Amino acid sequence: MSEVLFRELYRIRHVEQEVARVYPTDKIKSPVHLSIGQEAVSVGVCQTLRADDIVFGTYRSHALFLAKGGNLRAMIAELYGKATGCTRGKGGSMHLIDVAAGVMGTSAVVGTTIPLAVGYAYALKMRGSGALVAAFFGDGAVDEGAFHESMNFAALKKLPVLFVCENNLYAIHSPQAARQAKSNLCERAASYGMHAEHVEYGDVFTIRDRTAAAVSAIRAGSGPRFIECMTYRWKEHVGPGDDFAAGYRTRAEAEPWYARDSLNLIGARLDPAVRARIEHEVQAEVRDAFEFAESSPFPGHEELLTDVYGVA
Ligand SMILES: Cc1ncc(C[n+]2csc(CCOP(=O)(O)OP(=O)(O)O)c2C)c(N)n1
Numbered sequence: 001m002s003e004v005l006f007r008e009l010y011r012i013r014h015v016e017q018e019v020a021r022v023y024p025t026d027k028i029k030s031p032v033h034l035s036i037g038q039e040a041v042s043v044g045v046c047q048t049l050r051a052d053d054i055v056f057g058t059y060r061s062h063a064l065f066l067a068k069g070g071n072l073r074a075m076i077a078e079l080y081g082k083a084t085g086c087t088r089g090k091g092g093s094m095h096l097i098d099v100a101a102g103v104m105g106t107s108a109v110v111g112t113t114i115p116l117a118v119g120y121a122y123a124l125k126m127r128g129s130g131a132l133v134a135a136f137f138g139d140g141a142v143d144e145g146a147f148h149e150s151m152n153f154a155a156l157k158k159l160p161v162l163f164v165c166e167n168n169l170y171a172i173h174s175p176q177a178a179r180q181a182k183s184n185l186c187e188r189a190a191s192y193g194m195h196a197e198h199v200e201y202g203d204v205f206t207i208r209d210r211t212a213a214a215v216s217a218i219r220a221g222s223g224p225r226f227i228e229c230m231t232y233r234w235k236e237h238v239g240p241g242d243d244f245a246a247g248y249r250t251r252a253e254a255e256p257w258y259a260r261d262s263l264n265l266i267g268a269r270l271d272p273a274v275r276a277r278i279e280h281e282v283q284a285e286v287r288d289a290f291e292f293a294e295s296s297p298f299p300g301h302e303e304l305l306t307d308v309y310g311v312a
Pocket residue numbers: 060108109110111137138139140141142168170171172237
């Protein structure tokens with residue numbers, strides 16, 4: 001099992017490190033909100049999901065897209081703005097989708113995919129499909145009205161939704177304490193009538209095991225559940241660099257998170273030969289995806305007004 005988790009975590013980390021490396025060349029045409037440091041949440045949760053379960057996410061969803069089985073080539077091509085991208089080069093990093101993998105969408109607008117997730121869960125329940133929806137969002141999104149309306153409706157209708165809050169302590173540069181009088185997000189969720197739990201330290205095994213219990217309860221008909229996973233964003237809010245010079249956080253705050261990084265901890269316990277083989281295989285796959293993106297065409301001019309809303 002550790003090998004599977006290591007491969008998943010390493011694959012996402014390596015993809016995003018490659019994105020960060022390529023970014024200054026300007027070949028990647030989209031802004032990028034990297035998940036580096038936060039991968040354990042997506043991986044831990046998605047390990048417990050079935051292929052027919054659905055996820056919705058935010059503009060920071062490379063990790064979620066890949067952990068749910070989204071197509072890597074299509075994701076990298078999307079970042080390059082190419083016609084082979086998962087939204088044919090029109091959405092960029094913030095608007096990823098892979099219907100076959102159950103990644104039903106991510107959005108630049110904070111909180112907007114939460115009601116979409118709830119609506120999808122309503123449809124699944126009416127169809128009696130037995131599948132569920134996992135809605136991923138940040139600690140900033142819980143201040144949006146859409147979050148509260150969605151929580152209430154999901155609890156009222158006992159919908160099969162797992163609300164996953166990735167609490168990385170900041171919304172852009174604002175710490176939680178500057179935004180919320182009460183830091184206990186689980187209390188907010190519980191007030192709508194659903195079980196809510198808090199996972200400290202972002203450990204992938206704990207996240208996976210606690211999610212597995214929540215997912216079984218939801219499948220058994222408990223209605224929605226809320227899980228708040230503490231985590232930490234290593235890179236700047238948007239872009240490939242570090243931002244300690246910006247002054248809103250310190251390296252000392254980040255250091256405990258580096259030390260408890262699930263990828264490094266699992267990697268250190270693996271047989272070195274096994275680890276090297278996995279890294280080698282993943283690097284080859286990622287190289288192929290970047291080559292695919294680089295050699296793909298941009299959308300033609302005739303695509304300018306297709307698949308977009310416009311005034312006739
Ligand atoms: C409705 C809306 N309000 C404001 C913004 C500007 N904005 C972009 S990201 C962000 C911070 C959100 O923080 P959080 O939900 O904690 O996610 P994180 O970036 O930490 O993953 C804000 C306020 C936006 N995109 N949409």
